[in-house]
Amino acid sequence: MTPERDVLITEVSLRDGSHAIAHQFTLEQVVKAVAAMRDAGIPYIEVSHGEGLGGSSLQYGLSRTDEMKLIEAAVSIRGESRISVLVIPGIGTIADMKQAAELGVESVHIGTHVTEADVSAQHIHKAKELGLETIGFLMMSHMAPVGKLVEQAKLMESYGADAVYMYDSAGALLPNQVKERVRALRQHLGIDIGFHGHNNLSLAVANTLVAIEEGARRVDGSIRCFGAGGGNAQTEVLVAVLERMGIKTGINLYRIMDIAEEIISPLMASPPEITRDILILGYAGVYSSFLLHAKRAAKRFGVDTRDILIELGRRKTVGGQEDLIVDIAAELARMQHSAP
Numbered sequence: 001m002t003p004e005r006d007v008l009i010t011e012v013s014l015r016d017g018s019h020a021i022a023h024q025f026t027l028e029q030v031v032k033a034v035a036a037m038r039d040a041g042i043p044y045i046e047v048s049h050g051e052g053l054g055g056s057s058l059q060y061g062l063s064r065t066d067e068m069k070l071i072e073a074a075v076s077i078r079g080e081s082r083i084s085v086l087v088i089p090g091i092g093t094i095a096d097m098k099q100a101a102e103l104g105v106e107s108v109h110i111g112t113h114v115t116e117a118d119v120s121a122q123h124i125h126k127a128k129e130l131g132l133e134t135i136g137f138l139m140m141s142h143m144a145p146v147g148k149l150v151e152q153a154k155l156m157e158s159y160g161a162d163a164v165y166m167y168d169s170a171g172a173l174l175p176n177q178v179k180e181r182v183r184a185l186r187q188h189l190g191i192d193i194g195f196h197g198h199n200n201l202s203l204a205v206a207n208t209l210v211a212i213e214e215g216a217r218r219v220d221g222s223i224r225c226f227g228a229g230g231g232n233a234q235t236e237v238l239v240a241v242l243e244r245m246g247i248k249t250g251i252n253l254y255r256i257m258d259i260a261e262e263i264i265s266p267l268m269a270s271p272p273e274i275t276r277d278i279l280i281l282g283y284a285g286v287y288s289s290f291l292l293h294a295k296r297a298a299k300r301f302g303v304d305t306r307d308i309l310i311e312l313g314r315r316k317t318v319g320g321q322e323d324l325i326v327d328i329a330a331e332l333a334r335m336q337h338s339a340p
Helices: 027-040 067-076 094-102 117-129 146-159 175-188 204-213 235-244 253-267 276-284 290-301 305-314 323-338
Strands: 008-011 044-046 082-087 107-113 133-139 163-168 192-197 218-221
Touching (some): 027 067, 067 082, 067 094, 082 094, 094 117, 133 192, 146 175, 175 192, 204 235, 276 290, 290 323
Parallel strands (some): 044 082, 082 107, 133 163, 163 192, 192 218
């Protein structure tokens, strides 16, 4: 019997969490986690490289395990849960998406930078042809004014998206900004609205609650905040708070708490914490997956990670511009050496 749900939660720790461990998931880890999430009643479980299908590369980080093998294994034990994947046009191809669909994936998130929804048209059309539930999402939503966000979301709706998410990829939005944006989307779109928050300013759960109050029916969570940067809205906390509010998620609270302690926590290199580097991500408005790249470049060139991230924010860099991180680190090092 399908549980009653007022809000649909997509659990992203097996995709966004990939960033936090340099994409080193094993088949056994994913199978164990998916089985437990299924039994806890999680409706959507996202499985893929942190950057989505096709992300395994020298630029974004090589996966330890072929993501298609991870997806195939997840699908084989999904039960009532749906397995979802992320596709970013320019990284993931239509061929990748078709292969995932053939393996039994039922839902796909197709994402672009907040001002570039037009590049999603071909992928959204193809996803619908493949019979996939198709979710458009707009990354780095803090970088566009409300009117532009609505304009871009309406483009995705016109291409056939079943829902549109706004992604606070940098964890930079404040609650009043989330409220304004989700309210505008709800007023202008005829499809479901979704929200994906990062916790770099320790606001992911608060922002997710604001989004739900303003009409978002779909939200993302990550068990134990296991995700890029400061992680995402903590799924087990979100479920507990929503239950207190009388909002049904259909997720078993005790089981999701057990998964956090017994399955996800051991996978994490360190417990979630708002460190100085993560705080700077939100403060500077920088893509959360840039953190590991920036830390490596800082160590290599002997500069402060925060200076790299602040400069990335100043230049308004977006996902796909990871190559600039090394250039900026080198520039900062040269400036330091030439200073009197």
